[in-house]
Amino acid sequence: MKKTIAAGLAGLFILASLLFVRGRGGEDPVAERPAGVVSASSHRASYALKAARLDYLFHMMRDPSTNAIPPNVRAAEVQHVRQLVEAANKTGRSASLLRWFAIGPSDVGGRTRALAVDRANPNRLLAGGVS
DSSP states (O other): OHHHHHHHHHHHHHHHHHHHHHHHHOSOTTTTSOTTOOOTTSHHHHHHHHHHHHHHHHHHHSBTTTTBOOTTHHHHHHHHHHHHHHHHHHHTOTTGGGOOOOOSOOSOOOOEEEEEEOSSOTTOEEEEEOO
16 A cells, blocks of 8 residues: 555656656757748858848948948958058058067957057057957
């Protein structure tokens, strides 16, 4: 009799545990995603992520007044770099452009998203990161 009661209680405990676990997250994880979110491993997601990336890049490069990327923007970038190099060569600063000093912080990882030369002090390079 005691064994039957113990077995019955153990069975009820297991059944209750299974129902509790199923109710707390045992459902299909795909069904829990917000609308429009697909698995990153699917082909549809691959195209959606590429489209989102292109949209982001467009918004980063566009002229807000015209909502278009300026014509020949790449040529203007290349010309600007050439002017910087020519100016550095004229002032004899081209060798100093190759000397880099890490001033920190060195304990933080990440990626650099922007570089700029201070016009008031060409010896100063500003770097911008994500975090």
